[in-house]
Amino acid sequence: MAYHDDLLQQALDLVHKSPIPNQADLRRSVSTAYYALFHLLVSETIANWSLETSRDALGRMFEHSVMRRVSGRISDSRIFPFAGEDPSVVQGLKTVAQAFTQLQDKRHIADYDNATFWTRTEALREVATAAKAFSTWRSVKNEKIAQDYLVSLLIRPRD
Amino acid sequence: MVPSGFVNQTELASEVERAVRMLGPEVVRVRHSVGADTSGEPSIFFRIVITDSAAGEETLADVTGHIATILFDELRPYENWGLTPYFSFRSQSEQAMRSDLAWS
Numbered sequence: 001m002a003y004h005d006d007l008l009q010q011a012l013d014l015v016h017k018s019p020i021p022n023q024a025d026l027r028r029s030v031s032t033a034y035y036a037l038f039h040l041l042v043s044e045t046i047a048n049w050s051l052e053t054s055r056d057a058l059g060r061m062f063e064h065s066v067m068r069r070v071s072g073r074i075s076d077s078r079i080f081p082f083a084g085e086d087p088s089v090v091q092g093l094k095t096v097a098q099a100f101t102q103l104q105d106k107r108h109i110a111d112y113d114n115a116t117f118w119t120r121t122e123a124l125r126e127v128a129t130a131a132k133a134f135s136t137w138r139s140v141k142n143e144k145i146a147q148d149y150l151v152s153l154l155i156r157p158r159d
Numbered sequence: 160m161v162p163s164g165f166v167n168q169t170e171l172a173s174e175v176e177r178a179v180r181m182l183g184p185e186v187v188r189v190r191h192s193v194g195a196d197t198s199g200e201p202s203i204f205f206r207i208v209i210t211d212s213a214a215g216e217e218t219l220a221d222v223t224g225h226i227a228t229i230l231f232d233e234l235r236p237y238e239n240w241g242l243t244p245y246f247s248f249r250s251q252s253e254q255a256m257r258s259d260l261a262w263s
Contacts, residue, residue: 068198076237098231105245108197119253121214128220 004043007036008134011127015120026123027110033130034107037100040134041067044141045150067153068104071097074149085145092140093149099133102126166193166201166240178233185213185222187251189230190262196243203242205230206249206262214250223248 001009014029015021042062046055073079074097082090106126109116140146171193179189187208196202205227213222227246236242254262 065198072200072237072243077235078238101243102245105196105198105202117257117259119249119257121209121219121248121250121253124216125219125223125248128223132220132224 002043004036004039004134007032007039008127008130011036011130015123015127021120021123023118026118026120029123030103030110030118030126031107033127034103037096037103037130037133038062038064038067040137041096041100041150041153044137045153048147048150061154063156064104066156068101069157070149070152070155071100073157074098075101082145086143089140089143089145092136093143093146095136096133096140096146097149099129103130103133166242168193171203171240174234174239175230178230181229181233182226185210186226188262192261193242196245201242203234203236203240203244205244205246207246208249208251208254208262211250211252214248214253219248 011029011032014025014032017025042059045062046058049055049058075094103126110118137146172191175189175191179186182189187210189208190206192204192206194202194204207223207226209222209226213219223246226248227244230246231244234240234244236244249257249262
């Protein structure tokens with residue numbers, strides 16, 4: 001399995017580890033779910049680079065903050081009206097982008113905010129969000145707007 | 160893109176209330192707050208308590224996705240308010256054990 005698939009499985013394993021999970025397992029499951037999606041999107045982008053030996057270096061160029069801003073913009077129909085596009089493909093892409101935005105914020109909270117108490121439902125929902133993003137991505141990945149999204153993840157938006 | 164500026168909290172609350180009325184019986188309670196997310200962007204945070212049956216693992220993804228979609232489509236947080244939406248869910252039993260005020 002690819003690294004991102006292993007991370008998603010690890011997130012699932014953590015959230016299911018115990019009938020009464022502890023905060024460490026729940027918080028790590030959320031964090032791992034985010035990194036699973038992060039690495040999926042990085043992997044999908046660099047796969048388009050024809051020179052295989054350069055892909056890892058290209059993969060290191062992604063910035064979490066840029067990816068979040070780009071993903072947020074996808075959901076704003078004022079910026080991306082996606083006129084003339086297949087609505088189901090647009091919705092699929094937005095599902096992935098919104099999942100990324102949500103998961104990044106949750107990852108930050110899970111990793112650093114000791115004041116937040118995580119319930120199993122909350123953590124499970126985040127892991128399920130990542131899993132849904134994975135399956136949705138598979139259905140839209142070959143569409144132009146999805147490939148354009150991947151490229152844009154490397155480009156800092158100019159507001 | 161510049162956010163839509165200061166948010167009229169009363170107007171937003173009224174719109175949230177309207178959107179919440181579109182939700183099904185699996186939703187016990189919805190609370191919201193406005194603030195900055197972890198990257199500093201203006202955001203709206205939804206805290207949603209759902210029934211224990213809706214929180215079952217088999218249906219959780221579909222149920223929570225459906226709830227988030229309704230709130231997203233009704234409120235259009237990006238377009239109408241310049242806010243990034245975030246959704247958090249708890250089951251009724253979990254909230255009963257915690258009694259966190261922010262979710263009450």
